[in-house]
Each structure stands twice: as C-alpha cells, then as structure tokens.
Amino acid sequence: MANMAQAIRMALHYAEKNYQLKDVFGQDVGAPLGGVFTATQGLETAWNSTLDERGIIGMAMGIAMAGDRCVAEIQFADYIFNTIDLLKIAGNTLWCTNGQYNLPLTVMTPVGAGIRGSVYHSHSFDAWASRLAGWKVVMPSNPLDAYGLLLSCILDPNPCMFLNPKALMRVRGEDLIPGEPADERDLKNLIDAPIGDRSKWKAKWPAIQEHLVPIGKAKITREGQQITVVSYGRHLLLCNEVADQLKAEGYSVEVIDLRSIYPYDWQAIKNSVLKTGRVLFVNEDTDVTNFGEHLCYRVTTELFYHLMAAPKVLAGKNVPGIGLHPHLEDNSVPQKHEIESLIREICAEVP
Amino acid sequence: MATNQFGDLDKKTLTQIYQLMVKSRVLEERLIKIYRAGESYFWIGGPGEEAWGVPLGLLARKGQGPAFDFFHLHYRCTPTLLSLGLTMVDSIRLMMNRATDPSTGGRNFSNHYCFPQWNVAPVTSPLEVQYPIACGTAHVQKRLGKKSITIVTGGDAGTAEGDFASSLILASRKGQELPMLITVQNNKWGISTSYEGQHGETNIADRAKAFNIKSRVINGNDPVETYIALKEDMEYIRNTGKPAFIEAHVSRLYGHSSASGANPVQNEIDPVKEFEQRLLKAKVITDDEAKKTWADFEAEGIRATEQARSEAVPTAESVWDHTYAQNENADWRKF
Numbered sequence: 175m176a177n178m179a180q181a182i183r184m185a186l187h188y189a190e191k192n193y194q195l196k197d198v199f200g201q202d203v204g205a206p207l208g209g210v211f212t213a214t215q216g217l218e219t220a221w222n223s224t225l226d227e228r229g230i231i232g233m234a235m236g237i238a239m240a241g242d243r244c245v246a247e248i249q250f251a252d253y254i255f256n257t258i259d260l261l262k263i264a265g266n267t268l269w270c271t272n273g274q275y276n277l278p279l280t281v282m283t284p285v286g287a288g289i290r291g292s293v294y295h296s297h298s299f300d301a302w303a304s305r306l307a308g309w310k311v312v313m314p315s316n317p318l319d320a321y322g323l324l325l326s327c328i329l330d331p332n333p334c335m336f337l338n339p340k341a342l343m344r345v346r347g348e349d350l351i352p353g354e355p356a357d358e359r360d361l362k363n364l365i366d367a368p369i370g371d372r373s374k375w376k377a378k379w380p381a382i383q384e385h386l387v388p389i390g391k392a393k394i395t396r397e398g399q400q401i402t403v404v405s406y407g408r409h410l411l412l413c414n415e416v417a418d419q420l421k422a423e424g425y426s427v428e429v430i431d432l433r434s435i436y437p438y439d440w441q442a443i444k445n446s447v448l449k450t451g452r453v454l455f456v457n458e459d460t461d462v463t464n465f466g467e468h469l470c471y472r473v474t475t476e477l478f479y480h481l482m483a484a485p486k487v488l489a490g491k492n493v494p495g496i497g498l499h500p501h502l503e504d505n506s507v508p509q510k511h512e513i514e515s516l517i518r519e520i521c522a523e524v525p
Numbered sequence: 526m527a528t529n530q531f532g533d534l535d536k537k538t539l540t541q542i543y544q545l546m547v548k549s550r551v552l553e554e555r556l557i558k559i560y561r562a563g564e565s566y567f568w569i570g571g572p573g574e575e576a577w578g579v580p581l582g583l584l585a586r587k588g589q590g591p592a593f594d595f596f597h598l599h600y601r602c603t604p605t606l607l608s609l610g611l612t613m614v615d616s617i618r619l620m621m622n623r624a625t626d627p628s629t630g631g632r633n634f635s636n637h638y639c640f641p642q643w644n645v646a647p648v649t650s651p652l653e654v655q656y657p658i659a660c661g662t663a664h665v666q667k668r669l670g671k672k673s674i675t676i677v678t679g680g681d682a683g684t685a686e687g688d689f690a691s692s693l694i695l696a697s698r699k700g701q702e703l704p705m706l707i708t709v710q711n712n713k714w715g716i717s718t719s720y721e722g723q724h725g726e727t728n729i730a731d732r733a734k735a736f737n738i739k740s741r742v743i744n745g746n747d748p749v750e751t752y753i754a755l756k757e758d759m760e761y762i763r764n765t766g767k768p769a770f771i772e773a774h775v776s777r778l779y780g781h782s783s784a785s786g787a788n789p790v791q792n793e794i795d796p797v798k799e800f801e802q803r804l805l806k807a808k809v810i811t812d813d814e815a816k817k818t819w820a821d822f823e824a825e826g827i828r829a830t831e832q833a834r835s836e837a838v839p840t841a842e843s844v845w846d847h848t849y850a851q852n853e854n855a856d857w858r859k860f
C-alpha cells in the first residue's frame with residue numbers, strides 16, 4: 175500500500191503524462207532530493223526553484239496566466255505566510271478581471287504538527303486558507319484521497335491549495351490506488367529513489383489510472399447515530415480511532431472526513447447532524463477564528479432546533495507556537511483523549 | 526527632415542508616436558476632469574510617462590498567448606495601452622466603473638487595465654507583485670521557443686520590495702535565463718517620499734548588473750531615445766533568450782493620484798510638449814496639425830465620456846460573479 179508521499183508522487187506523474195502538467199517546482203523539489211518528504215522524486219517536470227516563496231507563488235501565477243498547468247510547492251506551510259498577498263491576488267484575479275483571467279494552478283504544502291517539528295515545522299494553514307476567496311482548499315487524510323484530490327486540483331480551472339498533513343506522509347492507507355502493485359515492496363523498488371548516488375536512477379512507474387475525488391465532497395468514514403464528528407487531515411484518523419474504541423462501550427459515533435475545506439460539503443454535515451443532533455468539529459489550527467468555528471456557527475444558526483446538545487469545536491490553543499518538548503506540543507494541539515472526553519460530554523448532555 | 530536628431534525614425538513613426546502621446550495626455554486629463562466632476566471615486570494614471578509608454582506599446586509583438594509578448598504593467602500605463610489599441614471609451618468605462626468596462630467590469634480603479642487579447646496582465650494595486658508573476662509568463666515563453674518576451678514595468682520606490690529582487694534572481698539564473706525586459710520608471714517619487722534618502726545604489730539599473738543582466742539608464746522623457754533603446758533591447762532578448770533591464774527617467778506631472786490632489790506640477794519636464802516643440806521646429810508637423818491633434822482627441826474624449834456616462838453600472842447581485850471559473854457557486858450559503 176502506498177504511503178501519502180508515494181501517492182502524491184504518483185498523482186503528479188499521472189498528471190504530467192495525462193493532464194499536460196508542465197512544471198512541478200519548489201525548494202529541493204527536483205533532483206537529486208525530490209522534495210524533503212520525497213513526494214516529487216523521479217518526476218520528469220520537477221525542478222528546483224530559488225529559495226524564495228514569493229518567487230515560487232509569483233511564477234506559478236505567471237505560468238497559469240500563460241496557459242500552462244503547474245504544481246508549486248512551499249516546503250513547509252510555516253513559510254507560506256510571506257506569500258499571503260500573492261495568494262490573495264491569485265484568488266482574486268478572475269474576479270478583478272471580470273472573468274477574463276483564470277489561474278489554474280495548484281500549491282501544495284505540508285501542514286500541521288505531529289512530528290515534533292517545533293515552532294516552525296508545525297503550523298496549520300486551513301483556517302488561513304479558508305479566508306482566501308477564489309481558492310479551493312483540500313486536505314486529505316489518506317493516500318488514496320491524496321491521489322484523487324491532487325488530480326482534481328490539477329484539473330480544476332481555479333487556484334487550488336493542497337494541504338498535506340506532514341505527519342501522514344509515511345502513513346499507508348487501506349485502499350490501493352488503481353494500478354498500484356499490491357505488494358508495497360514492489361512499489362518501493364519501482365518509484366523510491368535509492369539512497370546514495372541517484373544520478374543514473376529513473377523511476378519505473380506502474381500503470382496507474384485516473385481516480386478523482388471531487389472537490390467539495392466529504393466522506394463518512396464511520397457510520398453512527400448518536401453524534402457527528404467532523405474532521406480532516408491528521409485528526410480524522412484520531413477521530414476514527416476514538417469512534418472505534420467507544421463503539422465497544424456502546425457509543426455510536428459518525429465520523430465525517432470533510433476532505434475539502436472550501437468549497438465544503440454542507441449537505442453531508444447537515445444530513446448527519448439532522449440524524450444525530452450532536453456535533454463536534456476537530457482540527458489542529460489555532461482556535462480563535464478557526465474554520466471549525468464557521469461550521470459550528472452554521473450548525474448553530476441553521477440547525478438550532480434539531481440540536482440535542484451544544485455543538486463544539488476542538489482545535490489548537492491560540493498560543494504563539496508549538497513548543498518542541500512533547501509536554502508543550504501535546505498541550506497545544508488536540509489529543510485523542512480530548513476528543514474522547516468531549517464526545518462523552520456532548521453525548522451526556524440532556525436538552 | 527533632420528533625421529539625425531530623430532535617429533532612424535521616419536516621419537510616419539514620429540507622427541504616430543506624437544499622436545499617441547497627445548491622445549494619452551488628453552485622455553488622462555479627461556479622467557482627472559471626470560474625477561473632479563464627482564463622477565469617479567479615484568484617479569491614478571500616467572501623465573509624464575507618454576514618451577516611455579508609447580514606444581513600448583508600439584514595439585511589442587502584440588497578440589494573445591505565449592507566442593506573443595506579455596505585459597505586466599503598473600498603474601501609469603495608459604500610454605502603452607493606447608499604443609496597443611485601447612480606445613478612450615474603454616479607459617473611461619474603467620474610470621467610471623461601468624459594467625461595460627472591459628478590464629474589470631467596474632470593479633477596480635482607473636489604469637488597472639486588463640486585456641487578455643494583447644497579453645496585458647491585470648494591473649494590481651499591490652506594488653511590485655507583477656515582477657515575480659512576469660517570470661512565470663517568461664518561463665512559459667522560453668519553453669515555447671517562439672522568441673516572444675515578457676515586459677514588466679514599475680515605479681522606483683517599489684523596487685525596495687523583495688519582489689523586485691526576486692525577478693532579477695529568477696530571470697538571470699545561469700542556463701535558465703528568462704526572456705524578459707525588466708524596467709523601472711523612475712520619477713524620483715513614491716507618493717510624498719523622494720528618491721533621495723531611500724537609495725544607496727547610484728542607479729537602480731546597477732542592481733541588474735550584479736546579476737549579469739544587460740542594463741542601462743535612459744531618458745524616458747525622450748521618445749526617440751526610448752524607442753531606439755527599447756528596439757535594441759527587445760531584439761537582444763529575442764535573439765539571446767536573456768533578460769535586459771532599463772531604468773527610464775520620467776516625469777510625474779499630476780502628482781501621485783487624486784489622493785494628493787491631481788494638480789499639475791510646474792517643475793518637471795513635460796515630454797509631450799517637449800516632443801511637440803521638437804517636431805514643430807524640425808517641421809515634421811505643422812502648427813495647425815498640432816492644434817488639430819489636440820482638438821480632435823479632446824472631442825473624442827468628450828464623446829467617450831458621454832457614451833460611458835449613459836451605460837449601465839454593475840448590479841449588486843453580481844458580486845459573486847467570477848469568484849470561480851465558469852461561475853461555479855462560491856457562496857457557502859448555497860453549498
């Protein structure tokens with residue numbers, strides 16, 4: 175089973191062969207490294223940019239303006255912040271030109287904590303990205319969705335932001351990508367660059383096929399009747415685990431993998447909450463003006479009379495950074511036991 | 526005709542440049558009048574940049590797509606746009622935020638042009654962002670190999686932004702040089718802050734030299750000097766695939782924008798008047814022709830204003846239009 179880094183690599187390969195993807199670029203994205211998470215190894219169109227995030231985003235916008243497809247990487251979302259006005263412009267170009275220039279470009283960047291990355295390798299970007307009007311924003315929780323969402327981003331005529339949870343880059347999924355060899359050792363031999371001299375190495379790509387995850391479509395990963403838990407990325411997996419554990423105690427937890435942050439699948443949330451009457455939103459971005467707050471607000475105002483308990487958001491603490499020591503990190507971003515106790519609490523609430 | 530003072534430029538070209546320079550001036554003064562009459566909210570534009578901007582538009586390879594030249598311009602580019610074929614009425618539609626404004630549909634300020642049919646990228650208010658964006662179109666042009674180039678313009682004060690340095694670096698990487706004409710229009714002002722005191726470099730153009738970019742400083746108030754320099758540098762870029770840099774010294778004749786009053790300044794060279802005098806003296810044009818040129822454009826400006834005034838404005842419901850391509854819904858209330 176491919177891990178997320180391999181899934182991203184295969185999606186990019188598929189796109190350069192089938193969607194006329196012309197440029198995959200960013201810091202250390204080309205040979206010999208192929209990306210700090212190896213997500214761009216062996217690609218024909220991958221090249222190393224200058225160490226300049228604004229240069230990367232600006233160039234991506236120009237490439238899109240001239241009509242070519244590109245995927246630009248910001249090495250860590252922690253370093254995307256100095257590009258925010260360019261991201262805003264990428265998002266408003268079609269609108270400002272009254273529909274004349276659309277910018278079909280994809281920016282991918284690793285996000286979130288979970289690898290003891292300390293202050294500047296742990297930032298989240300989902301809440302910030304949700305404020306970039308004109309962009310589509312996605313965040314996968316498993317390799318197959320990463321593959322399908324990235325392909326959808328590359329095909330989309332709008333600027334798309336692909337947030338990959340860095341703690342999941344080495345995590346394998348439960349489903350094969352269509353065309354992927356069943357034995358993960360075979361896949362590794364085909365597409366992982368060797369350690370040491372790579373100058374003669376070429377990837378041998380398996381005959382992978384198209385698999386699209388539509389942007390804006392959520393997925394129910396655990397069916398349940400009692401409470402809805404909405405999450406995405408790394409925390410989605412934690413929510414699944416908690417749901418499975420609580421099942422043994424008789425809880426019936428429905429988990430929704432939102433997958434797309436904007437546009438988001440309101441119908442999936444609404445239908446689930448109409449059924450359960452209880453809801454918890456979980457993500458690791460800081461909790462003041464958090465994207466989960468928007469969803470929580472919407473549930474509160476639109477589904478108020480269907481609720482059996484106050485809807486809640488569990489998110490990162492609004493501290494200046496994620497500290498390196500585990501005591502600091504673990505007390506800054508949501509932990510499994512917090513998800514669990516909040517689920518119990520919400521389920522125990524009597525209207 | 527005394528050709529030596531006009532380089533190799535023939536009478537037809539000189540007259541064309543002159544006419545477009547006058548047209549640009551008349552149009553910008555018309556925009557200022559529209560502002561003063563309370564028919565627009567803001568004016569910013571290019572009086573003082575005619576001698577630079579007109580040859581730039583005339584010399585480029587005009588068309589749509591990467592086989593043609595790309596323009597990433599700043600908000601003083603009316604002279605270049607008129608040379609590409611902009612009509613007065615389309616500039617005024619933008620000024621009066623009409624629904625018929627082809628650049629923005631009434632969404633943005635004057636001089637924030639966008640014309641994909643001539644590869645004119647949208648002019649943005651954030652200064653200097655056009656420089657790294659321009660590197661992207663040049664990158665695609667290089668790949669295509671049709672000898673088309675990307676042109677980028679901006680002010681002197683804005684060169685302090687990192688984006689300016691980004692473009693010098695991206696355009697000059699060894700073996701990956703980009704076919705770009707990188708330019709700065711140095712009017713010695715950034716709103717109220719004078720050039721003196723903000724720069725340690727002798728010329729802004731010297732910064733390009735550090736990246737082995739062919740670079741020069743020109744008198745951008747002289748359309749002949751500008752024309753010759755641009756022609757040479759555009760040919761150099763098309764032939765070598767490498768960037769060139771021009772710092773053009775220009776005037777700013779109505780201050781920064783309407784925010785600072787848009788009043789005429791007296792102590793700067795007026796490139797339109799100066800060129801007109803030269804052409805009159807050399808008998809390239811006559812007094813009567815000059816008077817008629819001004820009067821005709823003045824009349825065109827008045828007609829265009831009346832036309833734009835009569836046209837529809839954007840509807841309130843249109844705020845969501847073009848948030849996403851193909852007008853896909855972007856309003857979360859309807860997800």
Ligand SMILES: Cc1ncc(C[n+]2csc(CCOP(=O)(O)OP(=O)(O)O)c2C)c(N)n1
Pocket residue numbers: 601650651652653679680681682683684712714715716781
């Ligand atoms: C990034 C950014 N910062 C500040 C401003 C506000 N502003 C608009 S024009 C201007 C001065 C620009 O001077 P210069 O680059 O020399 O160009 P000029 O207006 O003189 O042509 C400033 C500070 C802006 N538009 N964009």
